[in-house]
Amino acid sequence: MxxxxxxxxxxxxxxxxxxxxxxxAFENNLEDRDSMERIFRAMHTLKGASSMFGFTDVNDFTHxxxxxxxxxxxxxxxxxxGILELxxxxxxxxxxxxxxxxxxxxxxxxxxxxxxxxxxAYNTGLTPTAPTSIKETGNPSLATFYxxxxxxxxxxxxxxxxxxxxxxxxxxxxxxxxxAFPHLPGFDTLDPTTCYTSFEVLLETEHSEADIEDVFLFxxxxxxxxxxxxxxxxxxxxxxxxxxxxxxxSERPLGLEKVKGLMEVEELPEEGQAVVAKxxxxxxxxxxxxxxxxxxxxxxxxxxxxMNQISELVTTQARLSMLxxxxxxxxxxAITESMSKITRKLRDNAxxxxxxxxxxxxxxxxxxxxxxxxxxxxxxxxxxEGTDTELDKSVIxxxxxxxxxxxxxxxxxxxxxxAERSRSGKSEKGTIRLEAYNSGTNVIITLSDDxxxxxxxxxxxxxxERNIIPADAELSEQETYQLLFEAGFSTAETVSDIxxxxxxxxxVKRGLEDLxxxxxxxxxxxxxxxxxxxxPLTLSIIDGLLVEIGENTYVIxxxxxxxxxxxxxxxxxxxxxxxxxxxTRMPVFHLGEALQCENTASTxxxxxxxxxxxxxxxxxxxxxxxxxxxxxxxxxHMYKEQEEFSGATILGDGTVALVFDIDRLLKKLISESVKxxxxxxxxxx
Amino acid sequence: xxxxxxxxxxxxxxLVGMTLESEGxxxxxxxxxxxxxxxxxxxxxxxVITDLNMPNMDGISLxxxxxxxxxxxxxxxxxxTTESQVAKKDEARQAGATGWIVKPFAQDRLLAVVKKILR
Numbered sequence: 001m002x003x004x005x006x007x008x009x010x011x012x013x014x015x016x017x018x019x020x021x022x023x024x025a026f027e028n029n030l031e032d033r034d035s036m037e038r039i040f041r042a043m044h045t046l047k048g049a050s051s052m053f054g055f056t057d058v059n060d061f062t063h064x065x066x067x068x069x070x071x072x073x074x075x076x077x078x079x080x081x082g083i084l085e086l087x088x089x090x091x092x093x094x095x096x097x098x099x100x101x102x103x104x105x106x107x108x109x110x111x112x113x114x115x116x117x118x119x120x121a122y123n124t125g126l127t128p129t130a131p132t133s134i135k136e137t138g139n140p141s142l143a144t145f146y147x148x149x150x151x152x153x154x155x156x157x158x159x160x161x162x163x164x165x166x167x168x169x170x171x172x173x174x175x176x177x178x179x180a181f182p183h184l185p186g187f188d189t190l191d192p193t194t195c196y197t198s199f200e201v202l203l204e205t206e207h208s209e210a211d212i213e214d215v216f217l218f219x220x221x222x223x224x225x226x227x228x229x230x231x232x233x234x235x236x237x238x239x240x241x242x243x244x245x246x247x248x249x250s251e252r253p254l255g256l257e258k259v260k261g262l263m264e265v266e267e268l269p270e271e272g273q274a275v276v277a278k279x280x281x282x283x284x285x286x287x288x289x290x291x292x293x294x295x296x297x298x299x300x301x302x303x304x305x306x307m308n309q310i311s312e313l314v315t316t317q318a319r320l321s322m323l324x325x326x327x328x329x330x331x332x333x334a335i336t337e338s339m340s341k342i343t344r345k346l347r348d349n350a351x352x353x354x355x356x357x358x359x360x361x362x363x364x365x366x367x368x369x370x371x372x373x374x375x376x377x378x379x380x381x382x383x384x385e386g387t388d389t390e391l392d393k394s395v396i397x398x399x400x401x402x403x404x405x406x407x408x409x410x411x412x413x414x415x416x417x418x419a420e421r422s423r424s425g426k427s428e429k430g431t432i433r434l435e436a437y438n439s440g441t442n443v444i445i446t447l448s449d450d451x452x453x454x455x456x457x458x459x460x461x462x463x464x465e466r467n468i469i470p471a472d473a474e475l476s477e478q479e480t481y482q483l484l485f486e487a488g489f490s491t492a493e494t495v496s497d498i499x500x501x502x503x504x505x506x507x508v509k510r511g512l513e514d515l516x517x518x519x520x521x522x523x524x525x526x527x528x529x530x531x532x533x534x535x536p537l538t539l540s541i542i543d544g545l546l547v548e549i550g551e552n553t554y555v556i557x558x559x560x561x562x563x564x565x566x567x568x569x570x571x572x573x574x575x576x577x578x579x580x581x582x583x584t585r586m587p588v589f590h591l592g593e594a595l596q597c598e599n600t601a602s603t604x605x606x607x608x609x610x611x612x613x614x615x616x617x618x619x620x621x622x623x624x625x626x627x628x629x630x631x632x633x634x635x636x637h638m639y640k641e642q643e644e645f646s647g648a649t650i651l652g653d654g655t656v657a658l659v660f661d662i663d664r665l666l667k668k669l670i671s672e673s674v675k676x677x678x679x680x681x682x683x684x685x
Numbered sequence: 686x687x688x689x690x691x692x693x694x695x696x697x698x699x700l701v702g703m704t705l706e707s708e709g710x711x712x713x714x715x716x717x718x719x720x721x722x723x724x725x726x727x728x729x730x731x732x733v734i735t736d737l738n739m740p741n742m743d744g745i746s747l748x749x750x751x752x753x754x755x756x757x758x759x760x761x762x763x764x765x766t767t768e769s770q771v772a773k774k775d776e777a778r779q780a781g782a783t784g785w786i787v788k789p790f791a792q793d794r795l796l797a798v799v800k801k802i803l804r
Binding site for chain 2: 004007008011012041044045047048049051052053059164168210213214297
């Protein structure tokens with residue numbers, strides 16, 4: 001049951017996010033029937049599921065909400081921003097509620113009550129919808145029914161047995177059955193597969209009329225069923241039962257009037273209690289959503305296991321290829337080659353399974369922009385582009401918080417108030433753009449606003465004030481902006497509720513670094529700010545550049561490599577280790593030294609140009625071996641302090657190579673060189 | 686005995702599935718009417734339990750489709766739904782639904798009904 005509860009919570013969370021998305025779409029266009037149907041359906045499904053899993057509060061809640069949207073759908077109520085506001089609030093509340101179902105929190109309880117009252121207020125004045133099943137079963141009072149059941153002639157042929165139905169009926173309460181067979185033919189014409197008997201049932205039960213109807217839903221159309229309820233319940237005493245049973249078969253069927261006579265009660269059935277088929281006016285909804293048909297849901301653990309096995313396969317395949325190359329058996333070579341092709345395809349396919357579009361994040365952002373801009377009295381539009389760009393599932397999950405934080409910053413600090421904007425000649429409406437696109441094995445996400453921009457002077461002043469840099473530091477513009485990501489840095493003049501939640505931009509950067517990604521800021525005071533985030537497509541299998549340092553082999557992630565050069569060692573100046581490559585001056589770090597390797601080559605250096613925080617940095621190695629498909633394996637506990645490595649991989653010949661985490665490696669190297677050399681003099685741009 | 690459970694809510698599908706499996710029924714699952722029909726073309730089942738409100742094809746339409754198919758004569762179809770309106774029930778009855786169970790349902794009640802139909 002626990003795992004089911006888990007499935008329910010997961011499903012409910014998905015439904016709420018679907019609800020939110022549909023609500024936001026509906027808010028943009030109150031005439032949009034599709035969104036309305038989506039809202040209604042999500043609510044309905046949530047209601048049904050929550051009632052089954054004991055979330056009765058959620059059930060009550062969604063029931064009331066559903067009534068509102070039913071009325072909207074039928075046109076008896078008009079959609080207003082107020083209703084949407086309230087629904088969104090309710091969706092948020094439900095989200096918290098489901099996460100914390102014990103709801104011992106008094107404030108949640110209180111909010112539940114006020115929200116429910118508000119929602120109910122919309123519902124009063126509407127025609128009441130059908131009673132919920134809860135109300136139906138919650139009525140414990142006894143009632144007496146007269147039920148006349150004339151089975152269709154063919155009922156036995158269809159495989160049903162009327163006696164079972166009568167059994168079902170009597171299970172509902174106390175009663176007696178009076179059979180009648182007024183149309184019984186003579187023995188010679190009797191057809192044993194035809195039902196000639198009809199029944200009258202007197203039933204005293206706590207169940208509702210609907211429950212009685214339920215019993216007869218097994219019966220095909222040809223049968224006649226009449227259910228009458230006595231206004232005042234009549235206790236079926238033993239004497240009364242006997243009185244009925246004593247009636248002669250020829251007197252039967254008795255009919256309602258006669259039954260009443262026998263009961264000596266003068267009662268008329270309540271109006272409307274008889275079963276009358278009403279013509280349904282509701283149309284069945286069949287939205288044209290075929291896309292969902294072709295997908296299945298698989299638990300992420302299964303996917304992880306698949307990825308893991310494919311990683312193993314890739315490694316094994318590499319070993320096989322290597323072995324076969326040495327053997328020079330033509331046929332085996334051909335087979336291995338085609339196998340390696342298939343393995344590669346398999347790997348790519350398995351990858352794409354784990355990729356999900358950034359879209360899934362966008363809903364949250366849209367909501368954030370909407371809520372925050374309202375709260376701050378700003379007018380902001382979020383424009384998204386390329387949100388169908390896909391990223392690994394695990395990357396998306398971890399990307400959410402950093403992006404949300406940046407978004408908050410854009411809304412809070414970036415975009416100015418409408419008054420301020422019109423003063424500086426901008427349109428009152430601020431724009432935030434979120435764009436995503438693929439670039440090689442990277443995905444680039446840019447988040448830009450057309451707000452006030454960031455003044456580098458202010459950053460510098462603050463950094464000096466906070467002792468992050470010395471007062472005489474010479475920093476390039478990009479370096480200045482990178483200071484924003486230093487721990488303990490905040491430019492907000494007052495810590496506001498929105499962006500100042502004790503989390504700084506340093507958390508954003510750290511979050512992205514965990515994903516092996518990077519961030520660069522571009523800003524122009526008065527024009528706006530642009531954050532460019534670079535992320536690897538996936539975390540588990542990467543293309544790497546195999547290099548040799550000392551006696552060991554290392555891997556540099558290929559997506560960070562810009563260019564490789566061969567340089568005589570004499571060209572590398574010994575003090576600042578600066579070099580000019582293709583007209584750009586950049587610092588070069590000798591990895592052999594950094595790793596304290598012995599026997600490093602000295603006459604000729606291979607310099608690899610890397611990109612780091614928007615700048616170019618070189619690292620020198622002894623030899624470049626070539627490209628290699630790297631299956632990243634985590635390093636063990638012993639190595640957890642070794643930040644400059646993101647993992648290890650097994651090479652074709654079975655040896656282990658460490659994989660560099662370029663950002664952390666360069667960060668460390670740069671900060672070490674800063675310690676050695678005066679910060680102000682080191683300029684790596 | 687094979688039962689096809691049709692519901693767009695995964696948790697309900699699982700719940701019904703588990704309930705039935707605990708009594709030894711073989712359970713197949715579909716997320717909507719279209720999927721269910723697709724499933725029925727390849728697999729023979731003894732009972733269909735379906736939700737009413739679903740995307741793509743709702744429960745009543747599913748019943749109608751099943752009843753149109755001569756090969757599936759006598760296949761019982763139970764509706765499992767939060768809806769309890771008489772009009773809806775009647776529509777379902779006319780479409781040829783075998784029975785109706787209102788959500789929330791007790792697991793033993795569901796089993797009792799299924800047992801009755803499949804005896």
